Amino acid sequence: MRRVLSLTWSFPLLLQLLLGSFVDSAVVVSKTLRYIPNSKLAFSQPNPGYFGNGPNEENDPKWTNKNWLKSRFHFSFAEYNNFKNTNFGVLRVMNDDLVQPFRGFGRHPHKNMEIVTYIVHGQLTHQDSIGTKESLGRGSVQFMTAGTGILHSEMNDHGEPLRFIQMWLVPSKNGLEPNYGSMCGENIDFDNKWAHVVSSINNEVGTPVKINCDANIKVAELKGETNTVELNLAEDRQAYFLAVEGSPTVSGSFGEQNFEQHDAAELYGGETFIIKGPGHILIVEMEKDEGGGRGDL
Secondary structure (H helix, E strand, O other): OOOOOOHHHHHHHHHHHHHHHHHOOOOEEEOOEEEEOHHHOEEEOOOHHHHOOOOOOOOOOOOOOOOOEEEEEOOOEOOEOOOOOOOEOOEEEEEEEEEOOOEEEEEEEEOOOEEEEEEEEOOEEEEEOOOOEEEEOOOOEEEEEOOOOEEEEEEEOOOOOEEEEEEEEOOOOOOOOOEEEEEOHHHOOOEOOOEEEEEEOOOOOOOOEEEOOOEEEEEEEEOOOOOEEEEEEOOOEEEEEEEEEEOOEEEEOOEEEEOOOOOEEEEEOOEEEEEEOOEEEEEEEEEOOOOOOOOOO
């Protein structure tokens, strides 16, 4: 019997054939996991002059990208305006930044935000208006309470590319006193297990970094396919998952979802997630927010 494809289905299918990845969508595996592939993130490569940088290098073999900066925006930010993707709970910004040697973000202001930066590789040098200057490498965390206002710069003053994940979290209240702190990556062990690196000042658990926000940040580096960690999320909690490096797999009652570097996911409570390597992973765990997440997918 001849099958006739209705107009209702043929038009979007035709669009997908014509536009390819521009109309692909995140795979919603279940009510507890929404997969967000790298292709659904926004990309930005701004003019080097915007942050006080000189022209891009054309023949430097150490440069891994033609532009001084390549950013991946997980949420609406800068020139990426998407009112349906503004936050995930208290997580307002997650930018995955690749900065080339001897370039960076010149002095600029922040206010009323908790800013946490996780360094993937290279050396990040922070300098601010409250007298701090510090350089830190892989696995390290820098945090800043912007509060009533602070100026700072973030530079790659070294000869190798720098990659870091910067997260902005909404504070428990505005008008806090500006503050800076850090944790050196050499002082934590996250090989094949979770390292709980950030927690709320109101949480009694001991972590190297404390912030003014109900959130927890954990990282792990799973060396092989047999290495796993568990994430138990209560019904009233949620977490944003990032495959920082490698190709981890997340499984649960819904089945299994594979990830590649830069892929992300929204994880919702009432589930025990098993995360298998190989992969370098990061999660931001927080109170459940029914109104956040990728409303555009």
